[in-house]
Every structure is written in structure tokens, then in C-alpha cells.
Amino acid sequence: MDNESLSSNSQFPKGKVCNCKYSKCLKLYCECFSSGEYCFDCNCNNCFNNSEHEETRSLRIKAILDRDPFAFRPKIPKAPDHLVVEPAAHFKGCNCKKTKCTKKYCECFNAKIPCSSICKCRNCKNTDIDKPKDKNNYTPPINEYFKTLAEPLVKKIEKYEEAFSEENSTLCEDSLAKITEIGSYEKFEEYFYAKILLMLNGLS
DNA sequence: GAGTTTGAAACT
DNA sequence: CAGTTTCAAACTC
Incomplete structure (x- = not known):
């Protein structure tokens, strides 16, 4: 988002x-x-x-x-078109009790993705077709995918730096306006993407 | 955490 | 196809 x-x-x-x-x-x-x-x-x-x-x-x-700072986060990470990846798991997972995750009431099933280890569903039948559901065997999306997710944060950091570095390193009205614009609804994104960046630093 | 509200999906 | 029921997420307390 x-x-x-x-x-x-x-x-x-x-x-x-x-x-x-x-x-x-x-x-x-x-x-x-x-x-x-x-x-x-x-x-x-x-x-x-x-x-x-x-x-x-x-x-x-x-x-x-x-x-909830993550309330507007997409429930399922969308992989960029140019990347071929396994379907990413639902961020929060589902909690289905009665439908065995076989109906569209289930957010995972509805998104055509198998339930993952973070789901709290009962009698789940929405497992990967080839691999039986293994709650200890969830594979996270590949690094490239995380990098793409992190791009907006990188751009935003550049904007911040630009705003602060302009003229005598003092804040002109324009800079303040920029910061206000940038900071409005997406503070939570900073946390989210920053986490991803930290993870990337450790991984790649 | 339990109970209520809500709108989509499923059913009749 | 309209009305009703079921369901799970979102929400409130």
C-alpha cells in the first residue's frame, strides 16, 4: 500500500x-x-x-x-509480476472453525493459497496439493520479493533525506510540507519495511 | 477473551 | 432470483 x-x-x-x-x-x-x-x-x-x-x-x-498500525496492510503479499514465486501466505492467517477452509469464507482459500503455519484453523483441508500440510515447514517468499516490498520505504527515506538536507540543513516551509505529506498515514509502513530491510541486510 | 456487528458466501 | 442462514473477520467492551 x-x-x-x-x-x-x-x-x-x-x-x-x-x-x-x-x-x-x-x-x-x-x-x-x-x-x-x-x-x-x-x-x-x-x-x-x-x-x-x-x-x-x-x-x-x-x-x-x-x-492497529497494520490494519490497512494487504492481507496477502502480492508478488511483483516479473517474479515467479510460490504464493505467499496470508499475513495473519485464517481462523476457520467449521468450513475446513474449503469455502470462500476462508481468506486463504478465497485467495487461492494454502493455509500456513500461522493459521489457527481446525480440520484444515486447504493444504498444498502436492505437499501435505506441515505446520513446521512454511517457506517464506524469496529475497527478491522482500526487496520489491521494501522499495517504497527506500524511496521515502530518500525523500526524507532530501527534505532535511536542503539549504543550510534548516527546515524551510517546503521541507516541512514534504515531511507532513510523507508522514501522514504510513508511519506503520516504516516499521514494516524497515523490518524487512533489516532482514535483507542479514540475508543478502 | 467473550460477545456483537458486519457483509460476503452459501443455501433455500 | 430474492430472501434467509451461515460464516469468519472486524469490532467493542
Whole structure:
């Protein structure tokens, strides 16, 4: 996820369409909101997930991020198109009790990925077709994949450095504006990507 | 951690 | 295909 998507002013169709009735599209139940997009051509009621309600929306995003810095993180890491990798596991894993992870209620099954060691499901049948589920044998995505995930942080660090290094190393208004812009909703990303970078340093 | 709310999926 | 039920995630307390 990037800053553009969370503060989106996208006016373009985006594939997903929600049908929220009660959440005003300001809770993570709403697929549009949870993916950082404005609602567009949706069938929702009383929608606040749009530019007209940006103030309310921003406050809501902030509250959610305060509670969980990773709330808007994609649930399943998306591998870049040019890399051929095993499907990455769900970040949090599922907790299915009744469906054996064989129906779309299961986030892993729905994403067409096998359940992994972090899932807390019962009687799971959503295992890798070739390899029986082995909770001790989860293989993390390859390094290149992590590198691609870390790119946004690297760019952001460059922006910070640029902002601070300009003219006499004092903060001009422009620099402050840049920092405010950069820092808004994605502080949590720093932590996330920084962790990945640290890991990369150790690995490659 | 338990109970409630929510919207998607499944069912009738 | 509309209405209802089931389900698991998100949320609240």
C-alpha cells in the first residue's frame, strides 16, 4: 500500500465494488475502505468513503491505525509480476472453525493459497496439493520479493533525506510540507519495511 | 477473551 | 432470483 492509495482521490473504476449497508464504508468490513480506495460505482448505503467526507474518513483511518498500525496492510503479499514465486501466505492467517477452509469464507482459500503455519484453523483441508500440510515447514517468499516490498520505504527515506538536507540543513516551509505529506498515514509502513530491510541486510 | 456487528458466501 | 442462514473477520467492551 502507498500513500496515494490511502488518501486516494481516485475517480477511476477499481474492480471491487462493495455493498455495505451499515458501516458507511468507514470500517474494514468494507473492501474498498480496507484497501485504501474510495468507493466508486458501489452499491453501498450512506457512503462516507469518498472525497466529500474526506475529513471524517481521515479521522477514521487515523483511529484504526492507532489501534492497529497494520490494519490497512494487504492481507496477502502480492508478488511483483516479473517474479515467479510460490504464493505467499496470508499475513495473519485464517481462523476457520467449521468450513475446513474449503469455502470462500476462508481468506486463504478465497485467495487461492494454502493455509500456513500461522493459521489457527481446525480440520484444515486447504493444504498444498502436492505437499501435505506441515505446520513446521512454511517457506517464506524469496529475497527478491522482500526487496520489491521494501522499495517504497527506500524511496521515502530518500525523500526524507532530501527534505532535511536542503539549504543550510534548516527546515524551510517546503521541507516541512514534504515531511507532513510523507508522514501522514504510513508511519506503520516504516516499521514494516524497515523490518524487512533489516532482514535483507542479514540475508543478502 | 467473550460477545456483537458486519457483509460476503452459501443455501433455500 | 430474492430472501434467509451461515460464516469468519472486524469490532467493542
